[in-house]
Amino acid sequence: MDEDQIHQIAKGNELDGYSKIDRYNQEKIDRISSHYGGILSDLGEDPSREGLLKTPERVAKALQFLTHGYDLKPEEILRSAMFREEYSQMVVVKDIEVYSMCEHHMLPFFGKAHVAYIPNGHIVGLSKIPRVVDAYARRLQVQERLTNEIRDCIQSTLEPMGVAVVIECKHLCMSMRGIQKQNSVTTTSAFTGAFVNEKTRAEFLRLITASLD
Numbered sequence: 001m002d003e004d005q006i007h008q009i010a011k012g013n014e015l016d017g018y019s020k021i022d023r024y025n026q027e028k029i030d031r032i033s034s035h036y037g038g039i040l041s042d043l044g045e046d047p048s049r050e051g052l053l054k055t056p057e058r059v060a061k062a063l064q065f066l067t068h069g070y071d072l073k074p075e076e077i078l079r080s081a082m083f084r085e086e087y088s089q090m091v092v093v094k095d096i097e098v099y100s101m102c103e104h105h106m107l108p109f110f111g112k113a114h115v116a117y118i119p120n121g122h123i124v125g126l127s128k129i130p131r132v133v134d135a136y137a138r139r140l141q142v143q144e145r146l147t148n149e150i151r152d153c154i155q156s157t158l159e160p161m162g163v164a165v166v167i168e169c170k171h172l173c174m175s176m177r178g179i180q181k182q183n184s185v186t187t188t189s190a191f192t193g194a195f196v197n198e199k200t201r202a203e204f205l206r207l208i209t210a211s212l213d
């Protein structure tokens with residue numbers, strides 16, 4: 001994917017306020033790049049060799065993209081597509097890809113989020129749920145806080161009967177380094193309202209493990 005395409009994705013559309021943000025803020029890029037020149041030298045590399053000439057700038061742009069959630073307003077994203085509707089069954093959006101960065105090592109963690117809510121007079125445009133997941137995931141995070149923030153944003157904005165969030169991720173800081181466990185997956189969950197009830201929670205867990213095939 002070239003930088004123009006990434007810029008396009010980062011910009012998104014008018015509705016959710018993405019377009020107001022100058023993703024590649026040149027001043028920040030210059031500052032972050034200048035640090036990375038020194039880091040490359042400290043790692044024993046030659047920052048002036050051909051392959052590395054543009055690396056500090058590329059890293060700066062990548063980091064800006066990977067943390068662009070700081071510029072987003074998840075509550076506004078949800079409010080931009082809330083509709084009055086008398087549907088009162090569970091709505092589940094599952095298998096939402098998550099890419100985040102652990103705040104301890106600034107290494108990626110990635111996996112899936114499953115989100116459900118039970119409407120209380122309003123439903124929300126389905127795409128807005130993955131957008132909320134991204135708005136919080138594209139920051140420096142711990143998986144537990146990411147899970148709670150998604151839950152709290154949906155509960156306080158949409159005011160449904162309840163919200164459920166389950167996130168399953170692999171952390172590169174646990175596989176590429178450190179304890180070096182290649183297959184461990186961390187699961188976190190957060191519930192409000194109706195999902196505190198064991199039967200409702202069980203129904204949600206059944207739906208996220210059910211396959212479409």
Ligand SMILES: Nc1nc2c(ncn2[C@@H]2O[C@H](COP(=O)(O)OP(=O)(O)OP(=O)(O)O)[C@@H](O)[C@H]2O)c(=O)[nH]1
Binds near residue numbers: 143144173178
């Ligand atoms: N609870 C939680 N811990 C995380 C997350 N991401 C990374 N960590 C952990 O953060 C901890 C930081 O511990 P430290 O002992 O300060 O760092 P460290 O010496 O690099 O630890 P090791 O990874 O065990 O080598 C580690 O145990 C990581 O596994 C997360 O999303 N949630």
Ligand SMILES: [Zn+2]
Binds near residue numbers: 171
């Ligand atoms: Zn980590």
